[in-house]
Amino acid sequence: MQPLNYLQTTGGIIWTAACVLLGFVFTWLAFYIINKIPASWLCDYNETPSEELLTGKRVNYAGAGIIMSIIAAASLVFCRLQFNKGFDIYFIVFALIIMITLMIAVCDIKYTIIPDQFTIAVALLSLLISVYDLIRGFDILHTVWWSPIAGAAIGAGVMILIDVIGMIVYKKDGMGFGDVKLFAAIGLLTGFPGTIYAFVVSLITALIGFCIIIIAVRVIGSRSDRSYQSNSAESEELEEPADNTENESAENDEENEDTTEAEDYRSGGSYLAFGPYIAISLICYIVFYDFIHHIVNLYLSLF
Numbered sequence: 001m002q003p004l005n006y007l008q009t010t011g012g013i014i015w016t017a018a019c020v021l022l023g024f025v026f027t028w029l030a031f032y033i034i035n036k037i038p039a040s041w042l043c044d045y046n047e048t049p050s051e052e053l054l055t056g057k058r059v060n061y062a063g064a065g066i067i068m069s070i071i072a073a074a075s076l077v078f079c080r081l082q083f084n085k086g087f088d089i090y091f092i093v094f095a096l097i098i099m100i101t102l103m104i105a106v107c108d109i110k111y112t113i114i115p116d117q118f119t120i121a122v123a124l125l126s127l128l129i130s131v132y133d134l135i136r137g138f139d140i141l142h143t144v145w146w147s148p149i150a151g152a153a154i155g156a157g158v159m160i161l162i163d164v165i166g167m168i169v170y171k172k173d174g175m176g177f178g179d180v181k182l183f184a185a186i187g188l189l190t191g192f193p194g195t196i197y198a199f200v201v202s203l204i205t206a207l208i209g210f211c212i213i214i215i216a217v218r219v220i221g222s223r224s225d226r227s228y229q230s231n232s233a234e235s236e237e238l239e240e241p242a243d244n245t246e247n248e249s250a251e252n253d254e255e256n257e258d259t260t261e262a263e264d265y266r267s268g269g270s271y272l273a274f275g276p277y278i279a280i281s282l283i284c285y286i287v288f289y290d291f292i293h294h295i296v297n298l299y300l301s302l303f
Contacts, residue, residue, distance in 0.1 A: 006081060006085060016077055019197075024073060028061055031060075031106070035058050039054050041117055042113050093129040097189070101283060109276055116177065116181070127188050148187070150192035154196065159183050166181060183195075201280070
């Protein structure tokens with residue numbers, strides 16, 4: 001049933017309201033799970049968990065959780081409109097994948113780590129729905145049996161290629177291995193050529209995100225410079241040299257703290273997580289499935 005037609009039915013209205021509620025409930029549950037999972041899940045191999053991971057509260061639902069809930073609710077609504085009456089199995093599996101990928105995004109942003117357990121869950125769910133799609137013959141996700149295998153291989157291969165290029169050009173990792181495993185898991189779901197579409201979406205969202213980060217860093221650095229110059233001018237008017245030295249030292253420390261992020265970014269020392277953009281690309285691929293394929297087919301028809 002077409003999304004707009006489904007939305008006008010009683011069942012469509014009920015499911016839309018339920019998806020909004022589930023988006024908030026599932027996001028709260030996701031934050032709860034992140035706070036309760038073993039600390040080792042959020043560390044690199046053989047790394048000792050920090051005191052914060054062992055005893056502190058890792059993520060707080062208030063603030064960021066509300067934004068994530070809105071994103072989750074909207075994603076579930078669009079997902080249900082895409083996969084409505086007759087495709088409940090698809091919607092259930094996709095809803096679970098959406099929530100897990102949102103948890104992956106939170107973990108990568110906060111701790112620059114993608115837990116293997118979450119990636120395995122995405123892989124298993126992707127494999128489950130892919131096998132179901134092929135056995136039932138719906139041909140929604142895959143039209144041939146080798147499509148999931150090709151998707152996983154392409155997803156992992158592209159990430160490895162980016163990592164190799166980073167090693168050659170910048171002499172450091174271009175992509176974390178967690179990203180490689182995650183895109184391989186996603187490839188099982190998107191298949192071929194869907195994995196290519198998902199990768200393009202991830203590049204677009206990453207480009208937008210990086211531009212926002214660059215602008216934010218420059219704004220922070222500019223404000224810090226103006227604040228430092230203003231404080232320095234005021235400190236020069238102080239009569240006691242000792243006090244002037246102490247104030248200048250304190251101001252320099254504050255300036256260093258404010259501009260650390262900007263300096264690290266410019267020097268290439270900061271880590272820009274790619275996992276969130278991979279998560280966004282998968283969610284976009286699911287909730288705008290028909291639209292993406294329609295645009296691609298329209299583009300290909302021009303040749």
